Amino acid sequence: MKVAVAGLGWWGKQIIRSLGNSTKFKVVVAVDPMVTDDGRQFARESGVELAADLAEVLGRSDIEGVILATPHSLHEQQVLSALEAGKHVFCEKPLAMTADGAQRIVDACARQGKVLGVGHERRFEPAIVELMRMVRAGELGRLLHMEANVSHDLFRKLDPSNWRLDQKHAPAGMMTAVGIHITDIFVALAGGASSVRARTESLVFPDPVRDFTTATIAFGSRVQATISFLSVTPFHGRIAVFGDKGWVEIVSQGNVDQGLPTRLTHCSGTGVPPMERVYEANDAVLANFEAWADAVAGLGQYPFTAGELVDNIKLFEAIVQSSERGGEAVAL
Structure with a gap:
């Protein structure tokens, strides 16, 4: 599965490292609007593109799934946007900040027929x-x-x-x-x-x-x-x-x-x-x-x-x- 990883902090990097050991994934792009010099170097060494705008990446036809390792209060809207764009989504925990938000997410997944992954390893x-x-x-x-x-x-x-x-x-x-x-x-x-x-x-x-x-x-x-x-x-x-x-x-x-x-x-x-x-x-x-x-x-x-x-x-x-x-x- 060709995926984008949103969030290039400590845990986003850990995810990209782990997925590098799998034949089931290809990380195509990392998304971060405030990427550091260390993040740029990490992306180069990992062979992934860098993008600043998640919305732009969601419009790409070559991206099948989106992995969110972003600040927690952003999760709900980012998951819903990715589902609306027709992507499968893996969201780091917590899935949402409220029960109503979590319900909106699982309902949207059911409507879109997409599989929701969650970071409860x-x-x-x-x-x-x-x-x-x-x-x-x-x-x-x-x-x-x-x-x-x-x-x-x-x-x-x-x-x-x-x-x-x-x-x-x-x-x-x-x-x-x-x-x-x-x-x-x-x-x-x-x-x-x-x-x-x-x-x-x-x-x-x-x-x-x-x-x-x-x-x-x-x-x-x-x-x-x-x-x-x-x-x-x-x-x-x-x-x-x-x-x-x-x-x-x-x-x-x-x-x-x-x-x-x-x-x-x-x-x-x-x-x-x-x-x-x-x-x-x-x-x-x-x-x-x-x-x-x-x-x-x-x-x-x-x-x-x-x-x-x-x-x-x-x-x-x-x-x-x-x-x-x-x-x-x-x-x-």
């Missing part, structure tokens, strides 16, 4: 794949509770003007960076949320940048969850899922782009020694893109339903609202 990590298989196979029994803390300090290196620290694009601290991945997994396992209480705080970053986010979530299935994310501490990644027949804990050693192993621990009963498995890192980013390409080609089903995508943004929006209201409960 964590579902393609081997340990997460195994966790989801175990839960869906009933190996943990009835699902009861889920919890996660995924934190890192990469944002401390950013210039204060970076859009990733802007509340317009990245409200509720780390929710748009790492939290939205966790809620995607939890929604896939437990269904849509019914209520949430969330708090954020500026402990290290200057206000209004939030460096701490925590939330308690109730799902319609009556499963409960707690999540917390910090953007000022060395990397920590832990997800745990509990059922009435056992639990699973997943501990990651590094971010998805660092190529480090992940440990999965499974306890099936009191007094039964837990089983541990170590999963070597895969290119989960590329696995996600190739699943999207296969779905576009009619060779497989992309493993995200429209309902899951909208329910995840509903939960994200509720977390933002609750945190802005000092932890007030928000019903979905």
Whole structure:
């Protein structure tokens, strides 16, 4: 599939590097209205064209798909424009900033008959794949509770003007960076949320940048969850899922782009020694893109339903609202 990548920042470059290892993609052009000298050099070395105007690229007949790695508040309109131009779209997370926006996107995809990809590569990590298989196979029994803390300090290196620290694009601290991945997994396992209480705080970053986010979530299935994310501490990644027949804990050693192993621990009963498995890192980013390409080609089903995508943004929006209201409960 011949594609354009919009956004030539850190993650846009990472996407182009990953797609360079695939026979299913050819990145034709990178789009960025404010490209840096480093971006120009990267484009030359990667053998891709540079363009400043996404609308111009959407008019090109040689572009089959568009990949968006742009500031978050731009996603909805850019996705809708790409669909209107007849392109398949892969959008980095979050898909939209509101549930209504996410619904407009999935409805437009259905009307246009296009496949929507989304940047939730964590579902393609081997340990997460195994966790989801175990839960869906009933190996943990009835699902009861889920919890996660995924934190890192990469944002401390950013210039204060970076859009990733802007509340317009990245409200509720780390929710748009790492939290939205966790809620995607939890929604896939437990269904849509019914209520949430969330708090954020500026402990290290200057206000209004939030460096701490925590939330308690109730799902319609009556499963409960707690999540917390910090953007000022060395990397920590832990997800745990509990059922009435056992639990699973997943501990990651590094971010998805660092190529480090992940440990999965499974306890099936009191007094039964837990089983541990170590999963070597895969290119989960590329696995996600190739699943999207296969779905576009009619060779497989992309493993995200429209309902899951909208329910995840509903939960994200509720977390933002609750945190802005000092932890007030928000019903979905």
